[in-house]
Amino acid sequence: MYYRKQIILYISEFLTSASFTILAAFYPGLAEEKGIPLWLIGFVFSLDPILGLPTSYFAGKHMNRIGRKNLLTIGMAFGACGIFLIGMIEYTHGYEAILMSFASRIFAGIGAGCSMVATSAILVIEYPDEVDKVIGYYEAASGLGLLLGPILGSVMSMISISISFSAAASLWVIYSCFSHKLLGKLSTAVIESTPLPYKQLLCRPKLLLDFCAQMWLLFTLGYMSTVIELHLMTFGLKGILVGVFYSLCTFTYFVTSLLENKLLLIFNQKFLIVTGIFLTGVSFILMGPWEDILPKDFVIVAIGLGLTGFAGSIMYIPTTSHIIHTATTEYGIEYSDSLFDSVSACTNFFSNIGEIIGPILAGFISEYFGYSRGFLTVSGLSFIFCLIYIIFSRTPKKNKIQSEIDEGKQSTLIQE
Numbered sequence: 001m002y003y004r005k006q007i008i009l010y011i012s013e014f015l016t017s018a019s020f021t022i023l024a025a026f027y028p029g030l031a032e033e034k035g036i037p038l039w040l041i042g043f044v045f046s047l048d049p050i051l052g053l054p055t056s057y058f059a060g061k062h063m064n065r066i067g068r069k070n071l072l073t074i075g076m077a078f079g080a081c082g083i084f085l086i087g088m089i090e091y092t093h094g095y096e097a098i099l100m101s102f103a104s105r106i107f108a109g110i111g112a113g114c115s116m117v118a119t120s121a122i123l124v125i126e127y128p129d130e131v132d133k134v135i136g137y138y139e140a141a142s143g144l145g146l147l148l149g150p151i152l153g154s155v156m157s158m159i160s161i162s163i164s165f166s167a168a169a170s171l172w173v174i175y176s177c178f179s180h181k182l183l184g185k186l187s188t189a190v191i192e193s194t195p196l197p198y199k200q201l202l203c204r205p206k207l208l209l210d211f212c213a214q215m216w217l218l219f220t221l222g223y224m225s226t227v228i229e230l231h232l233m234t235f236g237l238k239g240i241l242v243g244v245f246y247s248l249c250t251f252t253y254f255v256t257s258l259l260e261n262k263l264l265l266i267f268n269q270k271f272l273i274v275t276g277i278f279l280t281g282v283s284f285i286l287m288g289p290w291e292d293i294l295p296k297d298f299v300i301v302a303i304g305l306g307l308t309g310f311a312g313s314i315m316y317i318p319t320t321s322h323i324i325h326t327a328t329t330e331y332g333i334e335y336s337d338s339l340f341d342s343v344s345a346c347t348n349f350f351s352n353i354g355e356i357i358g359p360i361l362a363g364f365i366s367e368y369f370g371y372s373r374g375f376l377t378v379s380g381l382s383f384i385f386c387l388i389y390i391i392f393s394r395t396p397k398k399n400k401i402q403s404e405i406d407e408g409k410q411s412t413l414i415q416e
Contacts, residue, residue: 005126005186006134008179009119010141012072015172016115017145018152019079019108020048020355021250023086024225025150025243026157027101029233030089034097042226042363044098047105048112049222049355055113056352060121060198060345068118068125073180075115080172082108087165113348120320121344122186125337133261139317140257146221146250154243196338201323201346204331209393210319213273214347215354216385217316220280220308222358223378224249224287228305231287231371235298248302252309260317269318269325274389276315281382283307288375320347 023045031041059071066074085104092100123134156164201207229242237245256263263272286294286304294300323343327333365374 005183006123006137008183009072009123010137011175012076012115012179013119013138013141014145015076015175016079016112016119017142018149019083019145020112021146021149021225021246022083022153022156024246025154025229025240026161027086027153028226028229029238030157030161031097031101032230034089034092035094036098036101038227038230038367039363040098042359042361044101044105045222045226045359045362046356047102048109049218049352051106051109052113052116053349053352053356055110056117056345056348059114059117060341060348063117063121063341063345068122069180069183069186071114072118072122072183073176075111075113075118076172076176076179078107078111079115080111080169080176082106082111083165083172084169087162087169090161109352113352116351117344117348120347121341124320124340124344126186128340135320136257136260136317139260139313140254142257144250144254146253148247149250150243150246151240154240158240196333196336196342198342198346198349200333201327201342204327206326206330206393207323209389210273210323210326211346211350212385213277213315213389214319215350216277216280216382217312218351218354219358220284220312220354220378220382221249222355223362223374224305224308224358226359226362227366227371227374230366232298232301234371235296235301237298245298245302245305248305249309249312252306253313254309256310256313257317260313263314264318269322270393272314272318273322274386276311276313277382277386277389279307279311280315281379281386283311284375284379284382288372288379290376290379291372323347 027044028038028041031044032038036044059066059075063071082104085100085107089097089100089104120135120138123138127134156168202211225246228246232238232242232245267275283304286307287301288294289296289300289304320343324335324339327339327343328335333339362374365377369377
């Protein structure tokens, strides 16, 4: 039972993540054939998180009432509908293709908003003493989904988009039914407590910075996913080769996530997060590449893709544990299931913000300024965010921490 629950949850996260990147290797080219402009392609990619944003808020707020397991099953069902509708794009053109694309991403967004909030909350509550470990494996499953998504999309589009995606949706539904049964009875609260308002987390500067770091990963991935196929095509790559090159990013993300626990024994969480943000800026210079200092060579782009995955992993994975640790030890917030639920919902909220902004910005900048300048712009923003994180995440003085606790803003402090 110990491993069965984890495996089911990791597979669910794998499927949700794969559904996001499965479009990256074939949809932009298909959309151009169907008469969809580049700026609108970015908006199609962003629809997934646009719908996921209010869904994650609703899911986090009503998770106890709906039930975490029920919420996961509902999310998986919506995800299956989104996968099925991708296949139907093959029979459309023009406005019909746009509407079908919109419908697919709307269902996928609602599904991801439900399932991702539920999955992370279940893991943290089921295994409260192993948060770093289970979140590391959770991110490994996510990374594997992101890794295989483009390759699966390339292969499925080469066979038959309509048939392959319909079959995938059917298998998805079957798995959802079995997983609901096999999860069994879930644990109750770690510590019974009243709901924790989101603003109690978001008004804390250091917690807000960590949520923004989570947002930054999804922003960069959303930006890259929208234009990477068309960008690689300028180097003469197409078809399954695009999926393979794109997977360099998710391969390094996946491998690094497996080694994350070992890295945390050597480096502290803040160091990894800062390093990840900085290396993200470097990777986007390489993916452009910045033509003033680098030759236009797809090998350099490939190095940038690999570095993006590594940077994203060391930046993102420590954030959840760092948020919980900071909230309880520095801000005196009670260590409870309400904290876990609120952190899970806020994580999904900020991730969706990144996924919304990234594709939209990618479409507009690439349309009017080109791919290289677009990647360079994101690189500059990453360096600025790195500096902001360093400045505002400095450890407060001890008397300041103690004064917050003494004021009685929280009733109990329970360290993990």
